[in-house]
Amino acid sequence: MTDYGITAYGAYVPRLRLERASIAAAHKWMAPSLRGLGKGERAFCSWDEDAITMAVEAARDALGDKSREGIDALTLASTTLPYADLQNSVIAIGALALGGGVSGTDIAGSQRAGLSGLARALDAAGADQLFLTSDRLRAKPASTLEMAYGAGAAAFRLGSEKVIARKLGGATVAAQFIDHFRSANHAHDYFWEERWVRDEGYAKIVPEAAKAALAKAGISAADLSVMIMASPLKGSAEMIARKIGFGGRIADSLNDQVGYAGTAHPLLMLAGELEQAKAGDRILVLAFGQGAEALVLEVTDAIDDFRPRRGLSGAIADKVSTSDYLRMLSFYDELDAEWGMRSEKSGKAALTTLYREADQLSAFVAGKCRTCETVQFPQLAYCVNPECKAPASQFAPEPLSDQPASVLTFTGDWLSYYPAPPLYVGFVQFDIGARLLMEIVDVGSEGLEVGTPLRMAYRIKEPDKVRGFNRYFWKATPLATGA
Amino acid sequence: MAKGIKDKVAILGMGCSKFGEHWDKGTEDLMSEAFEEALTDAGIGRDQIDAAWYGSALDNVNVGNSAIPASTALRLDGIPVTRLENMCATGTEALRGAAYAVASGAVDIALAIGAEKLKDTGYGGLPAPFKGTFNDLWLPLGSAPAGFAQLAAGYRSRYGTSKEDLKKAIAHVSWKSHVNGVHSPKAHFRKEVPMDTILNAPMIADPLGIFDCSGVSDGSACAIVTTPEIARSLGKTDLVTIKAIQLSISSGVESTMAGWDGSYVRNTRNAAKRAYQEAGITNPREQISLAEVHDCFSITELVTMEDLGISEDGGAVKDYLDGFYDRDGKVPCQIDGGLKCFGHPIAASGLRMAYENYSQLLGRAGPRQLPSPSLGLSHNLGGVPYLGIAAISILGLL
Secondary structure (H helix, E strand, C coil), rough: CCCCCCCCCEEEEECCCEHHHHHHHHCCEEEEHHHHHHCEEEEECCCCCCHHHHHHHHHHHHHCCCCCCCCEEEEECCCEEEEEEHHHHHHHHHHHCCCCCEEEEEEECCCHHHHHHHHHCCCCCCCCCEEEEECCCCCCCCHHHHHEEEEEEEEEECCCCCCEEEEEEEEEEEEECCCEEEECCCCCCCEEHHHHHHHHHHHHHHHHHHHHHHHHHHHHHCCCEEEEECCCCCCCCHHHHHHCCCCCCCCCCCCCCCCCCCHHHHHHHHHHHHHHHHCCCCEEEEEEEEEEEEEEEEEEHHHHHCCCCCHHHHHHHEEEECCCCHHHHCCCCCCCCCCHHHHHHCCCHHHHHHCCCCHHHHHCCEEEEEECCCCCCCCEEEECCCCCCHHHHHHHEEEECCEEEECCCEEEECCCCCCCEEEEEEEEECCCCEEEEEEECCCCCCCCCCCCEEEEEEEEEEECCCCEEEEEEEEEEEECCCC | CCCCCCCCEEEEEEEEHHHHHHHHCHHHHHHHHHHHHHHHHCCCCCCCCEEEEEEECCCCCCCCCCCCCHHHHCCCCCCEEEEEECCEEEEHHHHHHHHHHHHHHCCCEEEEEECCCCCCCCCCCCCCCCCCCCCCCCCCCCHHHHHHHHHHHHHHHCCCCCCCHHHHHHHHHHHHHHHHCCCCCCCCCCCCCHHHHHCCCEEEEEEEHHEECCCCEEEEEEEEEHHHHHHHHHHCCCCCEEEEEEECCCHHHHHEECCCCCCHHHHHHHHHHHHHHHHCCEEECCCCCCCEECEEEEEHHHHHHHCCCCCCCCHHHHHHHCCCCCCCCCCECCCHHHHHHCCCCHHHHHHHHHHHHHHHCCCCHHHCCCCCEEEEEEEEEEEEEEEEEEEEEEEEEE
8 A cells, every 4th residue: 555644744833922921911900810821922913914824834834945746735724714705725825836736625614623634634645735724713802712822824745755644543523512613703712611621521522532543543542652632721631641541741732832723733733743753653633623533643764854944843933022912902803993094095906917917926926037037026028127128928937935035125114004013114135136125024123134134924915804805915024033 | 319408498487386284275276376476477378378287196185187177277278288197206297298398399388287285185194005906916005205214224235324324414404404494485394493303203214203204285386388489579588498307217127126225216317317418417516506306205315416416426424414405505405495394295396396496596585595596406206216206307597
């Protein structure tokens, strides 16, 4: 039988982190008990990040500079996909320049959709596919979930060559147990008493799935190297370990740096575990949601031959910390601040133009003039070089998304309407010669200088809140923060 | 290059409205204020005008598109009226249209008028422009100050100027304009501003504080042009003629390919070269008597003086701090207070600058009057330094 499994992994955590103590302090007047949860930091999305942009970044982390040829499917699992009717995964296909032959599928429905989706994908032996999962969870201010939730994405490439982890077994349990829910028309989760969820839900349903998965894998709990149990409830992993007789290492919940990233969380933890895994390790991954999913993976010798671009550890380390709680509330539409009349500008996008220029806008494809070799974005009808002016019909595509670049000019603009002032804007000079004016995002307190190295990030260019449509485009961000 | 229009077109009359926050006036009122002054100055009736060029930049917050708002406001009946828009160069473009019509012999007397009403928006500053269906999908929506503030980073990087020295020099730019504006009855702001206030003002776009930015106001200015022969036949003796009007527009070089370093404005350099050639100017630092340049932001003015070749490259900081551009300096710049004090009703500004040069050349500038100027340069910069429009007009005595 042909080997099949995970051939690459990657992760993304938003650079922005909020000190939980600042959340607790803000709610002290009405919910003083939150103080006990006010430790560590939680990741939160900037205003221009969503489940799609984070998934794209995780995928870029996994794919690195390797050829994307051969990928024939992309699945995106999330409970916070921006569109109800617009194939979210196809937007990711465009951003990753995977081409028109790739099938895109969105899966959703619960916080175990990520793990369940990966388990099903691992059954599709033969396909070279990308499995992405991402969540940008909202929580009501002053809820315990606001303290627990974070954001993030994980990505896996599945295939038959150089498999680094293969599925040994898995099991699913479906249960009519509703610990929380969120209707399609509501912004926030509604949740039931934690003690009931833990004792009647987690403690009984998850072990059932775990035991069945171990049985299918033909191993016992003692054979496991690590157990991953993603949950916003503290202590649930330890309890489940006891129930299944596992005395080994329990994967870190990432609570102190990231928070709980919803349906992406078990796979974010898995990506973190794979970074430190060695051949022969057996990993049990568990997720809860209207039942439970359990997946047993075995790490192969090929684990040493793969590294993500920076992995979960790199993503966690690359942070801009803040105690501005109101900033997070504003980014998550929990605070209707007065942004002035400048914010009234229409964000309506011409869908016709969007389609005509899809390559330039989605995959950030510049044109390289075959006559004079000038790399240029945007690509217009003629070469920009005044000594050349050759027609664009002879341009060769030159994607800029992974090209090294640095700051040529910049300013911090406090006048324009911008949801995260100041708007850092400036000329980005690519080493290969292209340059363009770009937004520069997630700038830390150290600011920018001429020459600051930059990398490109896929983001929401501008949301059209009236019509509910996001334009996506690429922005620049400092290569690494000094934090 | 072609011979150009030097001395082929004379200014028959000019007018300029009071600039400011005219809550009680619409664009039509502003146009008629400038128009009537120009008719009186020219000594003609409106029916003697053969054709008109009307500039308005922001039609969506002003009186709408087409030339109809101008032809109805001024009752220009049955003659060709053209509306044009070329960002902040609009006023100078209107003058160019009228001048070219006269120079070609197509008309005898032509009107150029620019008017902008910016204070019907509900807020200060300019509205965010629509940049086209494609550009809006990728270009950042930075404000005008954000576009020009980047010159500071580029300039400092090229010349190794410290943040503090550059801030001091650009503060001097604004300080001297406010000193000058006191003597301009038609200016919006007519008070001196202490240097400390300028240096410590709230930040708009780093390093530009609020006093590094020009004001936002309503206004209109206009010119009536004809040939020198017709002007004389109408009784004019001291003639101000157009020595040059030139423009340069970005083709994407600065913003798309490596080369431009952010420290200068390529369009101004191109337009200046063309204008000096047309006017026969070889040493602008010595020959230009006064300059009205596009001080939308203080850094713009500083860089412009190098782009115009009046300061050496890298020499403007010293020239400003030495007072070279002050009212008693070698080349007074913004002797009327500039955009800094008049504000910048987009389409009116180019003609307002020409109005000051015209007034100075004819010795009509009252307390602002410079001793015997012979050549006055005006300069507009539309768009942003790296993707924009530079327009230069040079007026002089015939």
